Amino acid sequence: MSKGTVVLAYSGGLDTSCILVWLKEEGYDVIAYLANIGQDEDFEAAQKKAESLGAKKVFIEDLRVEFVEEFIWPSLQASAIYEDRYLLGTSVARPCIARRQVQIARQEGAQYVSHGATGKGNDQVRFELTCYALYPEVKIIAPWRIPEFYNRFKGRKDLMDYAEKHGIPVPVTPKAPWSMDANLMHISYESGILENPKSHAPSDLYLMTKNPEDSPSSPDVIELEFRKGVPVKVSHLSDGKSKDTPLEIFTYLNEIGGKHGVGRIDIVENRFIGMKSRGIYETPGGTILHHAHLDIEAFTMDREVRRIKQGLGIRFSELLYNGFWYSPECDFVRHCIDKSQESVEGKVQLSVFKGQVYILGRESPKSLYNEELVSMDVQGDYDPCDASGFIKINAVRLREHHRLQGDAASKK
Numbered sequence: 001m002s003k004g005t006v007v008l009a010y011s012g013g014l015d016t017s018c019i020l021v022w023l024k025e026e027g028y029d030v031i032a033y034l035a036n037i038g039q040d041e042d043f044e045a046a047q048k049k050a051e052s053l054g055a056k057k058v059f060i061e062d063l064r065v066e067f068v069e070e071f072i073w074p075s076l077q078a079s080a081i082y083e084d085r086y087l088l089g090t091s092v093a094r095p096c097i098a099r100r101q102v103q104i105a106r107q108e109g110a111q112y113v114s115h116g117a118t119g120k121g122n123d124q125v126r127f128e129l130t131c132y133a134l135y136p137e138v139k140i141i142a143p144w145r146i147p148e149f150y151n152r153f154k155g156r157k158d159l160m161d162y163a164e165k166h167g168i169p170v171p172v173t174p175k176a177p178w179s180m181d182a183n184l185m186h187i188s189y190e191s192g193i194l195e196n197p198k199s200h201a202p203s204d205l206y207l208m209t210k211n212p213e214d215s216p217s218s219p220d221v222i223e224l225e226f227r228k229g230v231p232v233k234v235s236h237l238s239d240g241k242s243k244d245t246p247l248e249i250f251t252y253l254n255e256i257g258g259k260h261g262v263g264r265i266d267i268v269e270n271r272f273i274g275m276k277s278r279g280i281y282e283t284p285g286g287t288i289l290h291h292a293h294l295d296i297e298a299f300t301m302d303r304e305v306r307r308i309k310q311g312l313g314i315r316f317s318e319l320l321y322n323g324f325w326y327s328p329e330c331d332f333v334r335h336c337i338d339k340s341q342e343s344v345e346g347k348v349q350l351s352v353f354k355g356q357v358y359i360l361g362r363e364s365p366k367s368l369y370n371e372e373l374v375s376m377d378v379q380g381d382y383d384p385c386d387a388s389g390f391i392k393i394n395a396v397r398l399r400e401h402h403r404l405q406g407d408a409a410s411k412k
Contacts, residue, residue, distance in 0.1 A: 006112035012046030038184025089186030095325035098130035114141040126323035133326035186283040212261030212355030219353035229341030257284025
């Protein structure tokens with residue numbers, strides 16, 4: 001008698017292949033689900049593998065377009081960056097993947113969903129909060145938090161032995177001494193030899209970007225056109241090549257950024273579950289877009305609106321990192337940020353070269369920049385005496401602050 005049907009977020013790797021067989025061993029009917037979000041994967045081979053392991057059904061879902069349009073673009077509008085450095089490539093993919101997993105579960109009448117996320121990481125939170133938000137009555141099987149599972153499989157050797165016993169194909173090439181997660185936006189690397197924060201990343205670790213030292217000796221100069229805070233076209237100013245669909249734009253920028261070594265970071269971050277972790281990330285296209293968007297936003301957005309929007313961007317980044325994409329507060333913040341982007345329109349010209357993005361110029365029909373007003377050579381409508389009021393107000397504040405400091409010092 002089956003315990004019910006479970007939709008497993010399946011990668012085709014050793015862990016989720018063992019989990020698939022283990023779930024069947026525990027009495028569940030398993031539907032394997034693999035999301036294509038731009039990773040380098042043999043999806044046909046993964047499907048055949050899941051079927052051979054006894055999956056009742058296998059869903060291979062191409063989510064690349066919705067990943068860019070519905071998840072990466074809102075993150076770009078927010079200038080989402082966690083703890084000042086991380087562009088959230090893994091975080092933003094999880095609600096996209098989990099949303100489709102829930103849709104399949106509902107469609108197939110599955111009572112359970114399952115994943116292979118570790119009990120020490122953020123992904124378990126991101127997957128499960130999305131599932132509970134979109135399918136409140138669902139039950140979640142998280143093997144790496146079940147004592148019977150994690151006590152049985154204490155390391156890779158236990159998984160390999162289990163795979164051999166149950167006829168699960170195992171990797172024929174040696175496993176890299178770190179873990180990797182890839183999607184259209186980035187590749188992340190962590191664990192293994194990288195857990196020592198002092199250890200330098202091996203030169204062969206990076207797969208998405210060239211070493212900037214080995215990148216081309218001449219820059220690529222491109223123009224990005226934005227409308228309502230999202231890119232609608234990218235053009236190469238030398239060879240005339242252009243792209244104008246979201247997936248093509250992002251893929252092309254990954255290509256340009258990758259060949260120049262743009263978007264590499266090595267950081268220690270604060271996980272939601274209460275520990276620090278070291279992560280190495282490469283986000284070539286996302287880094288180019290982040291710089292270009294910041295520039296056109298500053299050019300077209302009111303100063304006080306932008307000040308509020310910057311605070312909202314930080315809050316959005318934290319919500320996204322911590323797995324709250326489908327929370328009411330994140331929905332509210334996204335709506336506010338979307339409103340702020342109504343006038344973020346125009347073109348940014350930039351150079352990509354040797355690991356860097358250099359802004360060269362910008363133009364916009366909605367620019368708030370007044371060349372005549374700011375000119376040092378033209379008087380325009382601005383009366384220099386107007387500055388006196390700003391100076392006097394702040395002079396009083398500063399004089400009073402330092403007077404009080406002096407009084408306090410004299411009393412010591």
